[in-house]
Amino acid sequence: xxxxxxxxxxxxxxxxxxxxxxxxxxxxxxxxxxxxxxxxxxxxxxxxxxxxxxxxxxxxxxxxxxxxxxxxxxxxxxxxxxxxxxxxxxxxxxxxxxxxxxxxxxxxxxxxxxxxxxxxxxxxxxxxxxxxxxxxxxxxxxxxxxxxxxxxxxxxxxxxxxxxxxxxxxxxxxxxxxxxxxxxxxxxxxxxxxxxxxxxxxxxxxxxxxxxxxxxxxxxxxxxxxxxxxxxxxxxxxxxxxxxxxxxxxxxxxxxxxxxxxxxxxxxxxxxxxxxxxxxxxxxxxxxxxxxxxxxxxxxxxxxxxxxxxxxxxxxxxxxxxxxxxxxxxxxxxxxxxxxxxxxxxxxxxxxxxxxxxxxxxxxxxxxxxxxxxxxxxxxxxxxxxxx
Amino acid sequence: xxxxxxxxxxxxxxxxxxxxxxxxxxxxxxxxxxxxxxxxxxxxxxxxxxxxxxxxxxxxxxxxxxxxxxxxxxxxxxxxxxxxxxxxxxxxxxxxxxxxxxxxxxxxxxxxxxxxxxxxxxxxxxxxxxxxxxxxxxxxxxxxxxxxxxxxxxxxxxxxxxxxxxxxxxxxxxxxxxxxxxxxxxxxxxxxxxxxxxxxxxxxxxxxxxxxxxxxxxxxxxxxxxxxxxxxxxxxxxxxxxxxxxxxxxxxxxxxxxxxxxxxxxxxxxxxxxxxxxxxxxxxxxxxxxxxxxxxxxxxxxxxxxxxxxxxxxxxxxxxxxxxxxxxxxxxxxxxxxxxxxxxxxxxxxxxxxxxxxxxxxxxxxxxxxxxxxxxxxxxxxxxxxxx
Numbered sequence: 156x157x158x159x160x161x162x163x164x165x166x167x168x169x170x171x172x173x174x175x176x177x178x179x180x181x182x183x184x185x186x187x188x189x190x191x192x193x194x195x196x197x198x199x200x201x202x203x204x205x206x207x208x209x210x211x212x213x214x215x216x217x218x219x220x221x222x223x224x225x226x227x228x229x230x231x232x233x234x235x236x237x238x239x240x241x242x243x244x245x246x247x248x249x250x251x252x253x254x255x256x257x258x259x260x261x262x263x264x265x266x267x268x269x270x271x272x273x274x275x276x277x278x279x280x281x282x283x284x285x286x287x288x289x290x291x292x293x294x295x296x297x298x299x300x301x302x303x304x305x306x307x308x309x310x311x312x313x314x315x316x317x318x319x320x321x322x323x324x325x326x327x328x329x330x331x332x333x334x335x336x337x338x339x340x341x342x343x344x345x346x347x348x349x350x351x352x353x354x355x356x357x358x359x360x361x362x363x364x365x366x367x368x369x370x371x372x373x374x375x376x377x378x379x380x381x382x383x384x385x386x387x388x389x390x391x392x393x394x395x396x397x398x399x400x401x402x403x404x405x406x407x408x409x410x411x412x413x414x415x416x417x418x419x420x421x422x423x424x425x426x427x428x429x430x431x432x433x434x435x436x437x438x439x440x441x442x443x444x445x446x447x448x449x450x451x452x453x454x455x456x457x458x459x460x461x462x463x464x465x466x467x468x469x470x471x472x473x474x475x476x477x478x479x480x481x482x483x484x485x486x487x488x489x490x491x492x493x494x495x496x497x498x499x500x501x502x503x504x505x506x507x508x509x510x511x512x513x514x515x516x517x518x519x520x521x522x523x524x525x526x527x528x529x530x531x532x533x534x535x536x537x538x539x540x541x542x543x
Numbered sequence: 544x545x546x547x548x549x550x551x552x553x554x555x556x557x558x559x560x561x562x563x564x565x566x567x568x569x570x571x572x573x574x575x576x577x578x579x580x581x582x583x584x585x586x587x588x589x590x591x592x593x594x595x596x597x598x599x600x601x602x603x604x605x606x607x608x609x610x611x612x613x614x615x616x617x618x619x620x621x622x623x624x625x626x627x628x629x630x631x632x633x634x635x636x637x638x639x640x641x642x643x644x645x646x647x648x649x650x651x652x653x654x655x656x657x658x659x660x661x662x663x664x665x666x667x668x669x670x671x672x673x674x675x676x677x678x679x680x681x682x683x684x685x686x687x688x689x690x691x692x693x694x695x696x697x698x699x700x701x702x703x704x705x706x707x708x709x710x711x712x713x714x715x716x717x718x719x720x721x722x723x724x725x726x727x728x729x730x731x732x733x734x735x736x737x738x739x740x741x742x743x744x745x746x747x748x749x750x751x752x753x754x755x756x757x758x759x760x761x762x763x764x765x766x767x768x769x770x771x772x773x774x775x776x777x778x779x780x781x782x783x784x785x786x787x788x789x790x791x792x793x794x795x796x797x798x799x800x801x802x803x804x805x806x807x808x809x810x811x812x813x814x815x816x817x818x819x820x821x822x823x824x825x826x827x828x829x830x831x832x833x834x835x836x837x838x839x840x841x842x843x844x845x846x847x848x849x850x851x852x853x854x855x856x857x858x859x860x861x862x863x864x865x866x867x868x869x870x871x872x873x874x875x876x877x878x879x880x881x882x883x884x885x886x887x888x889x890x891x892x893x894x895x896x897x898x899x900x901x902x903x904x905x906x907x908x909x910x911x912x913x914x915x916x917x918x919x920x921x922x923x924x925x926x927x928x929x930x931x
Binding site: 156157158328329347348349355356357358359360361362364365379380381383385386388389390391392393394437438501502503505506525527528529530531532534535536 | 544545546716717735736737743744745746747748749750752753767768769771773774776777778779780781782825826889890891893894913915916917918919920922923924
């Protein structure tokens with residue numbers, strides 16, 4: 156499974172693994188892929204700084220990446236207090252009532268839970284970039300900065316390039332992909348309808364080759380629906396230089412966010428979120444604006460059902476919706492009920508059926524890929540390996 | 544592009560082309576694929592009988608198939624008059640008002656337009672099966688009967704098998720696929736979200752391998768999102784034995800439904816429907832219940848927009864919705880306005896950008912497939928063709 160892009164990054168396989176878990180990101184890089192650490196959960200730059208140090212110590216010098224959430228245009232942005240005042244009271248009342256109906260208790264006073272909403276603010280995302288650039292100047296391991304909201308601002312692209320860091324941006328349409336390339340983005344992540352988190356309406360089978368054709372020589376990573384070596388083969392068949400996978404790592408053995416015990420602890424068996432993911436089928440996701448204000452695919456649970464029920468309010472625009480539901484997410488997380496979780500997940504969640512270490516997952520992907528290519532080579536009639 | 548299924552059918556390429564046009568179906572079979580004639584537009588069996596004779600005379604003895612629309616359970620079904628009485632007057636008023644607002648005139652008294660709604664009735668679909676079976680006993684060319692609504696009734700499967708005809712059924716979930724196999728269906732057509740016509744919510748990238756895994760040795764045709772050799776390669780990579788394509792043939796040069804001049808005439812340039820398809824992008828479709836009563840992907844036009852507008856009624860269940868809109872479809876077709884057409888189309892419509900003869904389309908698919916397989920073979924490190 157060798158592509159030009161993999162060679163360019165010095166990795167064995169063009170498997171780019173997005174995950175908010177540093178344990179998983181490090182394991183992906185150690186296993187020959189490129190782990191990409193999601194930064195949106197870090198409210199302050201100091202916390203990210205520590206985690207990047209941890210990544211350095213746990214990746215055997217292999218490359219990795221970071222993922223930030225940053226609009227191309229710097230939004231007018233107040234403090235959290237200003238933004239809070241823009242949330243209508245009816246929305247707050249709906250959230251409070253829903254949590255109560257779902258049996259989700261308030262946070263304990265000493266919970267100290269990170270509500271993780273500030274990472275969605277431009278100023279905070281910007282501090283993530285600054286910290287990542289410091290780290291790459293120090294250790295040279297951060298080779299990629301990806302932006303979940305499209306092209307980052309011009310000066311972020313410039314500073315990344317000065318530091319030898321490639322810039323990737325998610326696109327759900329070929330128009331967006333072209334615009335990213337125009338802005339100086341090096342790699343387009345084509346994210347189809349079936350993907351977890353923010354997605355458009357065009358499905359991967361149609362979107363990937365459309366974006367490949369739209370951006371010419373710029374490499375494309377295929378995202379949305381990948382959790383099997385056959386799907387990586389499909390991505391390469393469709394012209395992608397590699398894959399971008401997110402949902403698939405949520406049931407990795409190393410994934411311990413939401414588990415008791417904190418960083419480094421894997422707990423006793425699957426966490427609440429993992430229990431919910433393990434039993435979900437490909438039909439158990441919905442694409443809604445309730446997570447961030449923009450359409451994002453989420454695991455379907457009693458929480459998403461509540462927002463679909465008659466009388467539920469329309470979600471607010473980004474970043475207000477995230478601010479509205481930030482504490483709710485923290486409460487849901489603390490409540491420990493697999494029927495009520497709030498987590499982005501793609502349709503490939505139907506293939507997340509066991510808790511497996513990252514290295515085994517990657518071995519399986521590579522074996523599945525090789526099988527698929529071998530199987531395909533037998534279908535070409537003129538080839539010497541074919542029967543006809 | 545040789546698979547076991549293609550060999551079983553005695554065709555050069557495992558490209559199964561669904562189309563309501565006999566000219567296109569015949570051209571697909573002549574070019575080495577398997578043309579599958581959609582029968583739902585034939586209100587009486589005699590008409591289908593004539594068209595199948597025409598198919599026989601225009602396919603050089605090559606195999607072809609037919610596609611019917613038939614629920615597994617025989618519904619309680621009255622005459623058209625009985626059914627008409629079940630349509631609420633508000634729905635009729637909405638359709639009438641909408642057509643008027645869109646500038647769609649009534650049909651001329653002598654239009655003699657086939658409103659094509661009876662093909663959705665079980666009794667009519669059953670007569671299609673009878674005629675197809677007669678033809679296959681006579682000429683032995685009909686090798687496949689496909690059902691757009693899933694497993695056909697048991698006795699239809701039995702009579703098909705007695706006549707050496709394989710039975711295929713569309714599935715949008717792995718549960719449906721397993722149930723089809725249990726009912727005796729020979730081939731499952733896995734139709735992803737992005738497909739034209741009836742679809743579920745799970746996209747092709749996820750659905751195809753899921754159904755391949757669910758049905759064991761039963762061959763799977765990949766449907767939804769195919770209009771390029773790379774996508775056929777992806778289908779084979781994902782474990783399918785071939786592809787089922789529909790939308791892609793609508794802009795074939797031979798497609799003359801809706802063109803002036805009747806059967807055999809290709810008219811002067813693209814028809815109204817083709818003009819609408821040629822300029823559509825992958826984002827110009829919607830999945831709605833307004834065509835048949837079940838969710839089906841359609842080209843987005845002012846007609847579909849009207850059903851999305853505030854105050855539009857909820858669509859009726861099948862077959863009432865088709866009865867409700869049957870005359871509207873005929874009026875729209877006669878009105879000749881590319882902004883107001885009513886046609887099922889998948890997201891791959893974004894790749895329907897020119898009027899091209901079927902033989903050229905198939906040449907292009909095969910070349911694209913071979914390129915993709917060749918490109919993939921270079922990514923496998925251990926193979927002698929690879930650089931590393």
